[in-house]
Amino acid sequence: MTAAIIVALPTDAAVDYGGGVTDCASCVVRNRAICASLDADELALLGKLGRNHRVKAGHTLLWEGDDAPVVANVLEGVLKLVVAAADGREQIVGVVFPSDFIGRPFGKESPYSVTAMTDAEVCIFNRKSFDDFASAHPDLQHKLLRRTLDELDRARHWMMLLGRKSAEEKVASFLLEMSERLSGQGCGAGTQSGFELPFGRQQIADILGLTIETTSRQLTRMRAEGLLDLPSRREIVIHDRAAMEAIAG
């Protein structure tokens, strides 16, 4: 379970690993990422520590159990956080979108793998440098704390889903949450009922603690009952949101 980190570390700046230099001022997630807590001077300082980097779909940025030398902000794309058992069983324990933060600041090995589900772009920091910078910038740390508290709330509600909900309830809950989070991504104001999932059936199963077959059957049944439409592999259109919420519980 060991792998080379495929990114340029800031300390290796003499060599060009292909990581683009960061220009925070024009960053697409400038106002949504934790960096939003910084003023222009601080931002310039942080910018020197960060390197933009592209990750192809399916590639892994951090490996569970490895010493994690980097943290990052997501600029574009969707990545999954995965905890795996020795025999290959996988549980997706988090899904991160643009402006979300990746990695484990302040010591410790990475408690999970981070893998791109779509082609992605991330702004990477050497962990030690980031830790030092964060320690010196309480506002940044405050943002990070709020984010971590939110993530913890989300994780705990997902524990309820994993431990106590039926397959039907799991799928309904999942579709509603994805509908919300994905519409939060784009510019659309309200929650639209149609959306495109950034991943396939197996990954839905790994999020819900189900098999791919059960996941597929639940979706097919919901379509048969008129709750939703499946125009293509990854598109979902929820017809009866109220009914879906009733099922999700």
Place this chain on the structure above:
Amino acid sequence: MTAAIIVALPTDAAVDYGGGVTDCASCVVRNRAICASLDADELALLGKLGRNHRVKAGHTLLWEGDDAPVVANVLEGVLKLVVAAADGREQIVGVVFPSDFIGRPFGKESPYSVTAMTDAEVCIFNRKSFDDFASAHPDLQHKLLRRTLDELDRARHWMMLLGRKSAEEKVASFLLEMSERLSGQGCGAGTQSGFELPFGRQQIADILGLTIETTSRQLTRMRAEGLLDLPSRREIVIHDRAAMEAIAG
């Protein structure tokens, strides 16, 4: 799902609700709680905001969904964090021990209920006052961030257990984790193999996402196989730790 908060709020200091005044300097968790980040002056200031309070086993300190007006440190006892479904199904999403932090700082309603599993003593703060104090004390906030990151790691590994492990693996993992956390409590240096759980079978089931019957059967079977002993209702003695770890995966 609404209930009166049964504690004295600092702002009502004119009235005695029975909450004891806090003396941080002599606090039993002084060096382990987040307060350890503060110097004597800061501690005195925080002490004015806090009130010690006793909670009887089974009583609930915070209710899921209510506006949560307080946060707290645990001084003594064990409490559970619970997410419940409308039909009564419960999932325990966290267990807190002395020196652990309770509550949801920085806005929002409480995402779960907090209920004492044993008689407990907590040091309570008005949330707003605590938020302000924390915002003004980066070291405290740093401690809180580290704790929250640790909790998040723990929660995510618990998600793997809930979503992907068998009943046998769940019980084995649970016993090992409890063995560690409970020995961390006492003064014993190493991890002893015998310990007393602070809760009953139903609550183990609610932690593992199982029924009480399945939990009981797994324990009985493990005893029959010589893996452990069950000297009394709440006592566990692990005989073959290596085997237990192999099962936990």
Place this chain on the structure above:
DNA sequence: ATTTTTCGTTGATCCAGGTCAATGTTCCAG
């Protein structure tokens, strides 16, 4: 355009763990 590969659906069957029910055990209260 055709082959190959990957991904998704559907069916048949099985079994881990849930459900229902009875019994045993521990712990208080009186």
Place this chain on the structure above:
DNA sequence: CTGGAACATTGACCTGGATCAACGAAAAAT
């Protein structure tokens, strides 16, 4: 010490979701 309540164990049975297997459909490669 006794009766009862709460908790735990055990048994019989059932079912939701896993597993095994085949097939279909879309995308990627040639």
